[in-house]
Amino acid sequence: MFQIGIDMGGTFTDFIAIGNEEFKTVKVPSNKESPIQTVLRGLEELATNFNMPLGEFLSKTHKLVHGNTVAINALLQRKGVKTALISTKGFTDTLEMRRARLDNQWDFFSPIPKVLVPRHLRLPVSERVDYSGKVLQELVQEDLEEILEKLQKEKVESVAVCTLFSFMNPSHEKAIKEYIEERLDNVFVSVSSEVSPKLGEYERVSTTVLNAYLTPLVSRYLDELSHALKERGLKTDILLVQNNGGLAHISYAKDFGVKGLFSGPAAGSSGAKALGERVLESNLILVDMGGTSFDVSLVSDYEIKIMPEAVVGGYPVNLPLVDIESVGIGGGSIASIGVGAMLSVGPQSAESYPGPACYDRGGEEPTITDAALVLGFIEEGDFGGKTMKIRKDLAAQAIEDKIAKPLHMSVEDGAYGIYQIALAKMVDAVHLMTIQKGHDPRDFALCAVGGASPIFACNIAEEIGAKITIIPANGEVFCAQGMLESQIKLDMVQSIVQQLAQVHFDEINSTLKGLKEDATSQLKAQGLLAENLTYKFLFEIRYEDQHHTLPVQFKGEELDEHNIKELLDEFHNLHEKNYGYSEKNQECTLISIRLEMWEESLDQISQIERPVASVEPLIPRYRKVYFDGKGVYDEIPVYKEKELSQNHIIAGPALIEKDYTSIFINPRFEGSFNEHGDFILRKRGSHI
Numbered sequence: 001m002f003q004i005g006i007d008m009g010g011t012f013t014d015f016i017a018i019g020n021e022e023f024k025t026v027k028v029p030s031n032k033e034s035p036i037q038t039v040l041r042g043l044e045e046l047a048t049n050f051n052m053p054l055g056e057f058l059s060k061t062h063k064l065v066h067g068n069t070v071a072i073n074a075l076l077q078r079k080g081v082k083t084a085l086i087s088t089k090g091f092t093d094t095l096e097m098r099r100a101r102l103d104n105q106w107d108f109f110s111p112i113p114k115v116l117v118p119r120h121l122r123l124p125v126s127e128r129v130d131y132s133g134k135v136l137q138e139l140v141q142e143d144l145e146e147i148l149e150k151l152q153k154e155k156v157e158s159v160a161v162c163t164l165f166s167f168m169n170p171s172h173e174k175a176i177k178e179y180i181e182e183r184l185d186n187v188f189v190s191v192s193s194e195v196s197p198k199l200g201e202y203e204r205v206s207t208t209v210l211n212a213y214l215t216p217l218v219s220r221y222l223d224e225l226s227h228a229l230k231e232r233g234l235k236t237d238i239l240l241v242q243n244n245g246g247l248a249h250i251s252y253a254k255d256f257g258v259k260g261l262f263s264g265p266a267a268g269s270s271g272a273k274a275l276g277e278r279v280l281e282s283n284l285i286l287v288d289m290g291g292t293s294f295d296v297s298l299v300s301d302y303e304i305k306i307m308p309e310a311v312v313g314g315y316p317v318n319l320p321l322v323d324i325e326s327v328g329i330g331g332g333s334i335a336s337i338g339v340g341a342m343l344s345v346g347p348q349s350a351e352s353y354p355g356p357a358c359y360d361r362g363g364e365e366p367t368i369t370d371a372a373l374v375l376g377f378i379e380e381g382d383f384g385g386k387t388m389k390i391r392k393d394l395a396a397q398a399i400e401d402k403i404a405k406p407l408h409m410s411v412e413d414g415a416y417g418i419y420q421i422a423l424a425k426m427v428d429a430v431h432l433m434t435i436q437k438g439h440d441p442r443d444f445a446l447c448a449v450g451g452a453s454p455i456f457a458c459n460i461a462e463e464i465g466a467k468i469t470i471i472p473a474n475g476e477v478f479c480a481q482g483m484l485e486s487q488i489k490l491d492m493v494q495s496i497v498q499q500l501a502q503v504h505f506d507e508i509n510s511t512l513k514g515l516k517e518d519a520t521s522q523l524k525a526q527g528l529l530a531e532n533l534t535y536k537f538l539f540e541i542r543y544e545d546q547h548h549t550l551p552v553q554f555k556g557e558e559l560d561e562h563n564i565k566e567l568l569d570e571f572h573n574l575h576e577k578n579y580g581y582s583e584k585n586q587e588c589t590l591i592s593i594r595l596e597m598w599e600e601s602l603d604q605i606s607q608i609e610r611p612v613a614s615v616e617p618l619i620p621r622y623r624k625v626y627f628d629g630k631g632v633y634d635e636i637p638v639y640k641e642k643e644l645s646q647n648h649i650i651a652g653p654a655l656i657e658k659d660y661t662s663i664f665i666n667p668r669f670e671g672s673f674n675e676h677g678d679f680i681l682r683k684r685g686s687h688i
Helices: 035-049 054-059 070-076 141-154 171-183 201-231 263-279 368-375 392-407 411-433 453-464 475-484 505-525 563-579
Strands: 002-008 012-019 022-029 061-067 083-088 122-125 135-137 158-162 188-191 238-241 247-249 284-289 294-300 310-312 315-317 325-327 333-337 343-349 381-383 388-390 445-449 469-471 489-499 533-543 550-554 588-599 621-625 634-640 654-657 662-665 669-673 679-683
Touching: 002 035, 002 263, 002 475, 012 035, 012 475, 022 035, 022 475, 035 054, 035 201, 054 061, 061 263, 061 475, 070 201, 083 141, 083 201, 122 141, 141 171, 158 171, 158 201, 171 188, 188 201, 201 238, 201 315, 238 263, 247 489, 263 284, 263 294, 263 445, 263 475, 284 411, 284 453, 294 411, 325 411, 333 368, 333 392, 333 411, 343 411, 368 392, 368 411, 392 411, 411 453, 445 453, 445 475, 453 469, 453 662, 453 669, 453 679, 489 505, 505 533, 505 588, 533 563, 550 563, 662 669
Parallel strands: 002 061, 061 238, 083 122, 083 158, 158 188, 284 445, 445 469, 634 654
Antiparallel strands: 002 012, 012 022, 238 247, 284 294, 294 325, 310 315, 333 343, 381 388, 469 679, 489 588, 533 550, 533 588, 621 634, 654 662, 669 679
């Protein structure tokens, strides 16, 4: 039986299949206009690699996990469905008023993202619930009749419902949803009490609107994909990756499109956690460089770093997400000359079509891939697992025309400048994720994945002072593999604002019990057994008058006078660790309780052991590579990854060629493969 992971990226879609005691990987160019055809093409290639027709291959598949870009592409391109918003009368402009703070406090004229629901579709309803959940004004039925008429007249496809304090009493939101669904069959309804029942009116309405705006597109895509795969022989249901790094059954994912905005990168963190456990590295910095972006995330003490909310495309998302720092630096990132004759790289990307100039698909802009080809890190000819041929002359011409000539330098120096600027941006992104958040990168191992990261890995590690650098065995499709190392997971949250010095234990314990029962019920509906579930509670606490909270794990079943002191002590310690100070005499306020529940890992991915090195000496090829800015090419040894075994120590400068990437070892590093095929790099003379 097979397990399949599919990670759809902006430039390439990555596939991995595990079965018959072997791994098979495939990368195919992503087609944004027809993502389902991209999936089918990759599956056809995987089936061929296992020497069987697609129908037989799919019929023998018991787990298929998918991360897609449908939601994030629709958001960034503003191509969601026509959406209306129903809010408490007098509060329909919350979405447009936003928060007073600016992303850049020095720029009063910076553009703000477009409001996703225009004013004429922001509809008021007469009702009112107070902060405690007490109904002050009942829902007015006549308003719903007027709203229904407006929705029909405007041919609205989706409706967001967000009333005041619905997280304390959702009865009015549920009544509105039921009223619309009974009368409008083809309109999707998203209510805040189901999507994000948390304090923070603007963030809650933003998240609910995003879910309404994106979910119909995601649902249609998943229906079409599921139909296409089952028609070709798939017997199991598709699992989808969520923002929190966990999986969800297709039936659940079809109602919560907003929870899949970061499905691909989030799965990489699950893979990094599994890798850390395998190589006994508790702290990992994961850097993933594909064709469009460079993503950084952390695993600390074998735990994935999760944040309770984020801003995506300028819009708040009030849901748990894997903490990812992303910059527009990828293999397809375009190099250009800007104001003051300054060379810049990214964030614009050539993507897969037309792609870098060297792809010979009509692209004329120089990219990082073109620079890597000119410098010698990758070789002219077969590329991407022999799926395409690349041309060095086209890469050199693009760099000469757009970079070298305007800056009066050689083509090689222009390419090296592109490489160095890209490297600097990557190092900055790592520092933003580590140093600026209280982590010392010297305490971490660097894990470099994606098709382009291994060319930069040694130099990034040297700049940040990482202990060791790991290039995983299937690093070029690492997020796809991470999907197979993830479990079905559910996050639930309930705002319950209380001063912890005067806490109501009964109310909190009732909330804990309710969250646990609801989560168990929802996961059982996704096909899981209650005995296979595990969970943890997180209390989101802040000092009085603070705005941001910190999540503190509560390790008990019920809160009492004894463990509340432990909870507060943990909060003070966490505040000290994150911000450098704590105020133990200050009042602390509980804002929300969050539950994470997931299935215990039942499927373990078996690792294929790499053969031990023979005594025969290695005979490498040699290639001219321009890597140190001296102005000349150096001939360095080039090894084929498949020719190397355990204990073969490769000292830099050298290159190791894999099917979809190359590992560059700079002169100050050396490395070898471990028993699972992960390539481990250390600085020469290091005994860590």
